Amino acid sequence: MRVLVTGGAGFIGSHIVEAALAAGHEVAVLDNLSTGHRENVPSAARLFEVDLRDRDATAAAVAEFRPEAVSHQAAQASVPNSVRDPHTDAQVNVIGGLNLLDACTKAGASVERLVFASTGGAIYGEVPESTSASESTPPNPQSPYAIHKSTFEQLLGVYRQHRGLKSTVLRYANVYGPRQDPFGEAGVVAIFIDSVLAGREIFINGRSREGDDGCVRDYVYVSDVARLNLMTLSGAVADSVVNVGTGVGVSTHELAAAIVKLSQREVALRGRPPRIGDLERSVLDSTRTKRYLGDTVKLAEGLAHTLASYAARPGSGSGSRAG
Ligand SMILES: NC(=O)c1ccc[n+]([C@@H]2O[C@H](COP(=O)([O-])OP(=O)(O)OC[C@H]3O[C@@H](n4cnc5c(N)ncnc54)[C@H](O)[C@@H]3O)[C@@H](O)[C@H]2O)c1
The missing domain is CATH 3.90.25.10 (UDP-galactose 4-epimerase, domain 1)
Known part of the structure; x- marks a missing residue:
């Protein structure tokens, strides 16, 4: 399978890239290297050095690689940064994400499934003592980062309904x-x-x-997150939203x-x-x-x-x- 990992030069994305290569997939990375590093990308994976906010460049990369599955990890991933600069967070995490969805649903695109890295750690807000937040707990996002992740989850529903893009939301706990x-x-x-x-x-x-x-x-270990991404990309996960935690x-x-x-x-x-x-x-x-x-x-x-x-x-x- 051809797998595109956005944010594949970053922490979690690079583990997904390694797991996908080990499983025998053809892998490409789309990343602007803002917090990711070129040396995190194995030589067996192709790197498109592209900013998701650049709509044309994103469309061109997707059209050239023709992925069958997309793991969308690229993000402005810092909660404090999102509070300091909510505009940039929205531009990357909402508009950049939409550019990717448009590219994946263009006429002739070959994407069968998209996995989105959302946040279980921030989307539910405070989790009361002695309880845990399940996928059916209503989101209560309290930072621009969590609000934009939640918004993008809902946009995925729209693209599923109106453009037929199958997607799965993985809500990560604190990954290390x-x-x-x-x-x-x-x-x-x-x-x-x-x-x-x-x-x-x-x-x-x-x-x-x-x-x-x-x-x-x-705290959830990164290899578990990569493993669940791979299972989801290959269609083995039936739920549309899955918490990834312990x-x-x-x-x-x-x-x-x-x-x-x-x-x-x-x-x-x-x-x-x-x-x-x-x-x-x-x-x-x-x-x-x-x-x-x-x-x-x-x-x-x-x-x-x-x-x-x-x-x-x-x-x-x-x-x-x-x-
Ligand atoms: N680390 C955690 O505990 C955690 C928890 C919940 C959710 N997440 C989500 O998991 C994903 C990966 O997080 P991470 O911890 O590996 O962060 P990271 O910063 O290491 O990785 C993010 C990657 O996205 C790239 N990127 C950022 N903006 C971009 C843009 N405009 N265009 C293209 N590429 C861009 C960065 O260069 C980087 O390689 C993110 O979506 C994050 O929100 C992480």
């Missing part, structure tokens, strides 16, 4: 694993591992006050302590005041994830793989870049 960028504001696992390897103290943003255990999140809530303090323990280094954990706009608790109902994937990677195992991959990077532990 090798190649996640520690140099931004997202990706707490990457940020903590970077600190540990550089011997720097770890700061834990409070949940409701400085010094508490921090916010609660559902159903396990982990506090920031628990996460930091687990990383420090695995690293066998002495690093101090320090509290910071809560960050404005952070959800206090987000945990996904993982019934559908498990229906398709069976067991998911346990946190300790995923963190160990991630730590090992960061430790093996050239220059790791130098602390030369700001975290």
Whole structure:
């Protein structure tokens, strides 16, 4: 199958590219390399260096590669950035996405199925204590990022109804694993591992006050996300919306302590005041994830793989870049 991965030079997209190549598919990447990296794209995959906001260039890339399946991962993927600059978030995550959908539904296009990377971590808003958000929980998006992801989910329904494009929405929890960028504001696992390897103290943003255990999140390992993408691309997933998570809530303090323990280094954990706009608790109902994937990677195992991959990077532990 010919598979196009938008955002395939980024963290999650590059794992999907690898999984698709390993499964024997012909793979191309469409990416503007804004947060992704050329070196994340395996040489066996073709790279279209294209910005989704460029409607003609997007149409030309899709027309040239003629994908049969599309995994749409490209995005402005930072919640704080979306609050600072909602216009750019809308241009990339809504208009850029529409340019892709138009390209995929042009006369003569060969796309049979599209998978969309949505957000389980942000779309449901606060998830009350002792509960988890299922696919039927009404979305309650509270940031431009989550609002635009939710909007695009609804646009997919319109393209299904009026242009016959089959699509599946995967709502990811907090994804972690090798190649996640520690140099931004997202990706707490990457940020903590970077600190540990550089011997720097770890700061834990409070949940409701400085010094508490921090916010609660559902951490899912990137190989599980890639695996579910591949199954969906090949038509093995019947549901139109699927949460991708573990159903396990982990506090920031628990996460930091687990990383420090695995690293066998002495690093101090320090509290910071809560960050404005952070959800206090987000945990996904993982019934559908498990229906398709069976067991998911346990946190300790995923963190160990991630730590090992960061430790093996050239220059790791130098602390030369700001975290
Ligand atoms: N990481 C998470 O925990 C998480 C959680 C929920 C949803 N998601 C979603 O998963 C997807 C992948 O996220 P990620 O964590 O790998 O982020 P990432 O920033 O590593 O990857 C995004 C990729 O999209 C590319 N891109 C950005 N704007 C583009 C544009 N205008 N045109 C073409 N390419 C563009 C970037 O260069 C990058 O390679 C995103 O859609 C994100 O919203 C991620």
